[in-house]
Amino acid sequence: MSKKKRPFGKGFARRAILFSTLAMLALTAVGLILYGRREAILAKQAERAAARGDYEKAISSLEAAEKGMEGEETLLQYRYALAKEALEKGDAARAETLFTQLGDYADSRTLILECRYMAAEQALAAGELEDAKDRFYALSGYRDALDRYDGCRYAIAEQTAATDPAAGFALFWALGSYSDAKDRAVAIARQVTGEGDDTFAVNRMLGVSEEQVDKIKALRTVRERLPQGRLAVGFYHTVGLKADGTVVAAGRNDEGQCDVSAWTQIQAVACGAYHTVGLKTDGTVVATGRNDEGQCDVGGWTGVVALACADYNTLALLSDGTVLSTGYQPFSELSGWRDVSFLAAGSYGAVAISADGRVYGSHPSLRSEELAGAVAADVSTGYCVAVKEDGTVVHTALELPWENVVALSAATTGTLALTDDGRVLCHWFRARDALDFSDITGAVALSAGATHTAVLLSDGTVIARGLNDQNQCDTGSWSLLAAD
Secondary structure, eight states: OOOOOOOOOHHHHHHHHHHHHHHHHHHHHHHHHHHHHHHHHHHHHHHHHHHTTOHHHHHHHHHHSOOOHHHHHHHHHHHHHHHHHHHHTTOHHHHHHHHHHTTTSTTHHHHHHHHHHHHHHHHHHTTOHHHHHHHHHHTTTSTTHHHHHHHHHHHHHHHHHHHOHHHHHHHHHHTTTSTTHHHHHHHHHHHHHOOSSHHHHHHHHHTOOHHHHHHHHHHHHHHHHSOOSOEEEOSSEEEEEOTTSOEEEEEOOTTSTTOOTTOOSEEEEEEOSSEEEEEETTSOEEEEEOOTTSTTOOTTOOSEEEEEEETTEEEEEETTSOEEEEESSOOGGGGGOOSEEEEEEETTEEEEEETTSOEEESSGGGOOGGGTTEEEEEEETTEEEEEETTSOEEESSSOOOOOSEEEEEEOSSEEEEEETTSOEEEEESSGGGOOOOTTOOSEEEEEEOSSEEEEEETTSOEEEEEOOTTSTTOOTTOOOSOOO
8 A cells, every 4th residue: 555645744834935035035135235236337337338439328327327416417527528429520400409408517508609600511511501691690709600691691692693683782782891792782783774983873773862862861960969878777777977077877876876976087878777887088987886797897998989788787899899798698799799880788688780780689689680781779688679871770579660760779668769850759568668758859869778768858958757766767957968
């Protein structure tokens, strides 16, 4: 009789459970050890990938790790290197995207401009002149972008003139003093019209009548007689320059922005939000008021011929046609501005006009090819407004059917213009900000601000309207112009 197999006993089951538990504990311990080393493993993988130039792999490995401050910095370094690699390979669009994602890391902001410059060069090399022109124009002030912009315009003018001489003339004429553009335009004008006189030929091509020429001359005469740099407004203060070179101020003075009573030999004044600057007759500059952004650091400036203020910046036009700036906004574009003859600023922007009518804007929203040929301009948040020699106005944000304008002032609340007969025109963005100046005649200067606006009359008095909670409109006793 065979023996029956005995079933596993309780002792065996206990041993099996114990073994399983120990195995699980061992595996868990190994897992914990490996997980503890995971960060180091991923970091090492990232380091090896970066060493062989595989920055995408390095970034992927490091992103999978739980990074501390050191790891975050390394990740930024890898991303920066990947962006630089794309730039070096000529992939301008991808490089710009990568640098944009890096924000203010290292020199990413500057390299974004380099990416855009490369894209413009690539468009030019491909013969895409219009695209290249627009790209170089958007880079106004960076490297030689403005010269390259004009080069594209010149090439387009040449191509156009070959098939449409009249259109080619307009393009060459718009280039002003660039290269031989003016001579090319005159030659086309004489050829098309058959006129032997250069002026007659050009005027016929431009469609300018004798009456229009006379009007332009009359407006120019009025503009040249307007007092310059006599009136300025800040957020809550108003400043006026008297005929004897001294300065008066009204309004808020908690940061010393109205401490101008001791100034002498001043030939122009300008205001930021909470600071005031004065141009002395010797070409130096004085400043008072808030200086937390360095907007009053003008002590070393010399050779200054004109001043302008943004809210927290001071800008100066030098006798050599270049522009200086100090304060909150870096205004890196200004380094490329040349042959400047007119300068203005407001809010967070700046605008300048060159001797040949080219308009420079510090920001894309302040630039438009339609501004070319302006004789005066101003800027505020997000827009530029300019007046042409025929008295018409170009606004980058809206259409203004104004005529016979000789001066402008821009503010966040609206745009104001001065006509040749001394009237003040207004366009207000919101009804609640609207001020009425329709009763004023004999105006010779104006300055629009965020809270109030001031107008200088031909008799030297100043009318200020708007918010007056800081007495910024108390200008009734002022007399800024010398008696005839």
